[in-house]
Amino acid sequence: MSTVAIAPESALMPKRHYANVRHSVASWLLTTDHKRIAILYLVSITLFFAVGGFFAMMVRLELLTPKGDLLDGDTYNKMFTLHGIIMIFFFLIPSIPAVLGNFLIPLMVGAKDLAFPKINLFSWYLYIIAGVVAVTALVKGGVDTGWTFYTPYSSTYAKTEVFLAVSAAFVAGFSSILTGLNFIVTIHKMRAPGLTWFRLPLFVWAHYATSLIQILGTPIIAITLVLVAVERIWGKGIFDPSLGGDPVLFQHMFWFYSHPAVYIMILPGMGVISEVITCFSRKRIFGYEFIAFSSLAIAIVGFLVWGHHMFVSTQSTYAGMVFSFLSFLVAVPSAIKVFNWTATLYKGEITFEAPMLYAFGFIGLFTIGGLTGLFLAAMATDIHFHDTYFVVAHFHYVMVGGMVMGFLCGIHYWWPKMTGRMYPPLLASIAAALVFVGFNCTFFPQFVLGYLGMPRRYHEYAQEFQVLNVMSTAGASILGLGYFIPGVYFIWSLFWGPVAGPNPWHAKGLEWQTTSPPPTFNFEEDRPIVVEEAYAYSIEGAESVS
Amino acid sequence: MSQHVVPPSVYVKVFGGLTILMILTWVMAFVNLGVFNPVVAVTIAILKALLIVLFFMNVKYSSRLTWVFVAGGFFWLLILFFMVMPDYLSRDWQAPVQPW
Ligand code: HEM
Ligand SMILES: [Cu+2]
Numbered sequence: 001m002s003t004v005a006i007a008p009e010s011a012l013m014p015k016r017h018y019a020n021v022r023h024s025v026a027s028w029l030l031t032t033d034h035k036r037i038a039i040l041y042l043v044s045i046t047l048f049f050a051v052g053g054f055f056a057m058m059v060r061l062e063l064l065t066p067k068g069d070l071l072d073g074d075t076y077n078k079m080f081t082l083h084g085i086i087m088i089f090f091f092l093i094p095s096i097p098a099v100l101g102n103f104l105i106p107l108m109v110g111a112k113d114l115a116f117p118k119i120n121l122f123s124w125y126l127y128i129i130a131g132v133v134a135v136t137a138l139v140k141g142g143v144d145t146g147w148t149f150y151t152p153y154s155s156t157y158a159k160t161e162v163f164l165a166v167s168a169a170f171v172a173g174f175s176s177i178l179t180g181l182n183f184i185v186t187i188h189k190m191r192a193p194g195l196t197w198f199r200l201p202l203f204v205w206a207h208y209a210t211s212l213i214q215i216l217g218t219p220i221i222a223i224t225l226v227l228v229a230v231e232r233i234w235g236k237g238i239f240d241p242s243l244g245g246d247p248v249l250f251q252h253m254f255w256f257y258s259h260p261a262v263y264i265m266i267l268p269g270m271g272v273i274s275e276v277i278t279c280f281s282r283k284r285i286f287g288y289e290f291i292a293f294s295s296l297a298i299a300i301v302g303f304l305v306w307g308h309h310m311f312v313s314t315q316s317t318y319a320g321m322v323f324s325f326l327s328f329l330v331a332v333p334s335a336i337k338v339f340n341w342t343a344t345l346y347k348g349e350i351t352f353e354a355p356m357l358y359a360f361g362f363i364g365l366f367t368i369g370g371l372t373g374l375f376l377a378a379m380a381t382d383i384h385f386h387d388t389y390f391v392v393a394h395f396h397y398v399m400v401g402g403m404v405m406g407f408l409c410g411i412h413y414w415w416p417k418m419t420g421r422m423y424p425p426l427l428a429s430i431a432a433a434l435v436f437v438g439f440n441c442t443f444f445p446q447f448v449l450g451y452l453g454m455p456r457r458y459h460e461y462a463q464e465f466q467v468l469n470v471m472s473t474a475g476a477s478i479l480g481l482g483y484f485i486p487g488v489y490f491i492w493s494l495f496w497g498p499v500a501g502p503n504p505w506h507a508k509g510l511e512w513q514t515t516s517p518p519p520t521f522n523f524e525e526d527r528p529i530v531v532e533e534a535y536a537y538s539i540e541g542a543e544s545v546s
Numbered sequence: 547m548s549q550h551v552v553p554p555s556v557y558v559k560v561f562g563g564l565t566i567l568m569i570l571t572w573v574m575a576f577v578n579l580g581v582f583n584p585v586v587a588v589t590i591a592i593l594k595a596l597l598i599v600l601f602f603m604n605v606k607y608s609s610r611l612t613w614v615f616v617a618g619g620f621f622w623l624l625i626l627f628f629m630v631m632p633d634y635l636s637r638d639w640q641a642p643v644q645p646w
Pocket of ligand 2: 258259262305306308309
């Protein structure tokens with residue numbers, strides 16, 4: 001394993017950078033610097049990850065035994081609901097875009113900031129307001145509808161804090177829309193001279209596609225949640241059949257957003273992987289245009305497949321057939337990316353730094369998650385798998401094995417850029433291995449459980465499922481440790497980590513051409529001018545890694 | 547990114563138009579046109595939305611790129627409608643499941 005190359009000539013921290021220009025709390029809370037806002041997001045989503053993780057732990061502990069002995073049914077329902085709502089709306093959706101995207105997109109396009117810095121700060125405040133509402137719902141007794149808020153249970157029967165939870169998701173949605181809007185305008189209008197569309201890093205393409213989904217899809221979930229609230233508060237019949245409504249209409253509207261939203265939760269991760277794979281293979285990416293356009297294809301075709309969540313909902317079988325076919329189509333652009341990353345590795349000069357380990361993890365786990373999606377997209381098999389642990393395993397492979405891995409990959413890759421400091425590389429590699437092993441121990445048994453017929457969302461189960469559930473809970477504790485260790489060494493590195501220098505990985509891309517951490521307006525001298533394509537790595541160039 | 551300056555009179559006229567359409571909505575609520583009730587209501591709603599988007603949101607004076615994005619938003623709404631309708635239209639095609 002090669003050691004981290006720290007450029008000796010630059011082993012000096014810049015005296016002034018974005019993080020130390022001013023120190024007061026107000027200078028952080030009122031900042032319009034995209035880099036500081038990214039840090040605000042990083043801190044807030046990490047807190048929510050911890051809260052969501054706590055609920056996951058309660059779920060796993062309850063499932064250690066077949067009897068519902070730790071939590072009663074109602075409490076268990078609240079645990080998995082809060083876990084889902086917090087992890088999806090407050091961690092995964094903002095994770096890579098609002099932290100890494102915010103920090104890096106202006107740097108990558110050679111701009112001083114995003115197009116609308118104040119809107120950027122506003123979107124963080126919306127996120128925090130939404131978070132406060134969610135925590136209020138939690139403190140007042142929680143919600144038990146599942147993160148999917150299915151009607152008529154959510155709109156008529158649930159006795160829990162549905163209104164607050166729905167409001168929280170509603171407000172968080174606007175935060176997400178504003179982030180997407182900011183990215184789109186920035187990418188269209190603020191690229192450095194010479195930075196043509198096809199010289200953009202693929203991270204930027206991935207965020208462009210993500211932003212399209214955010215601004216086109218999120219308004220639909222917002223109006224859907226408003227309708228749930230209207231039915232709940234005023235008893236207007238929209239979704240509840242006893243009031244003349246149609247519950248399946250809710251599912252259509254919910255999944256019209258929420259299926260594309262799963263791509264909000266994977267495309268940015270794919271963007272990270274494209275950057276990291278080329279850097280640590282020291283090779284130009286294979287099939288740049290294919291990867292760029294497959295992001296757009298995923299964003300667009302991803303809007304045409306939502307009915308695959310509704311095969312057993314009394315949706316017409318004929319509509320189901322169309323949705324099933326289109327779901328098979330949407331797997332194609334995802335597969336294109338996997339093949340291109342693999343082809344990039346071929347004959348590369350591969351090194352195994354921590355970010356690269358996470359990238360490998362991503363490719364393998366995302367592939368398993370995506371392929372099992374096809375089992376679910378086939379109507380005949382989905383009748384068996386629907387609402388079993390197979391579905392739970394599928395989406396954790398893509399969301400945790402994919403996006404959380406991608407997030408950790410990106411954080412490890414750009415940490416020296418964000419903080420100017422290096423973390424201990426060996427410890428980071430050990431943590432990456434723990435995450436990979438822990439993840440598979442936790443979620444692979446769930447595929448088997450689902451295949452054997454264990455339904456999701458119950459606090460009790462049949463005796464014969466216990467062995468696999470114990471494996472899963474044991475794996476979850478390894479996974480928890482794997483997540484905890486980076487938290488510790490990242491904080492350590494802030495104070496004692498070796499100084500990284502501007503470009504510790506000898507990577508290409510404008511973000512590496514400025515100091516680490518960058519100055520407030522990103523580039524000391526004039527605007528950078530771009531004269532070459534992205535990823536102009538050459539295998540020979542690898543000699544610079546001493 | 548040249549800014550087009552819109553004289554306030556335009557806004558006043560658009561406001562007048564919206565008010566007239568609103569009164570029309572109210573008047574039409576008292577006239578029973580049978581199946582045409584929703585047609586009229588939706589037509590008026592579309593006219594109102596057009597006025598707001600074109601003038602209040604300044605889209606009329608914006609770049610082609612803005613037009614593309616605005617049209618995209620409406621196109622996506624159409625996707626929602628066009629892919630939801632097949633479900634409702636074809637639900638009854640299927641023979642009910644026979645108990646055995
Ligand atoms: C590669 C293409 C994919 C296909 C064909 C696919 C297919 C499916 C299908 C058919 C279901 C419904 C299963 C059921 O409820 O019976 C499902 C559920 C789900 N998928 Fe995927 N999927 C894919 C990728 C992804 C990705 C990339 C993510 C997230 C990053 C994701 C997240 C989810 C989630 C969260 C659910 C469960 C929602 C719930 O009921 O709570 N999927 N997937
Ligand atoms: Cu889906």
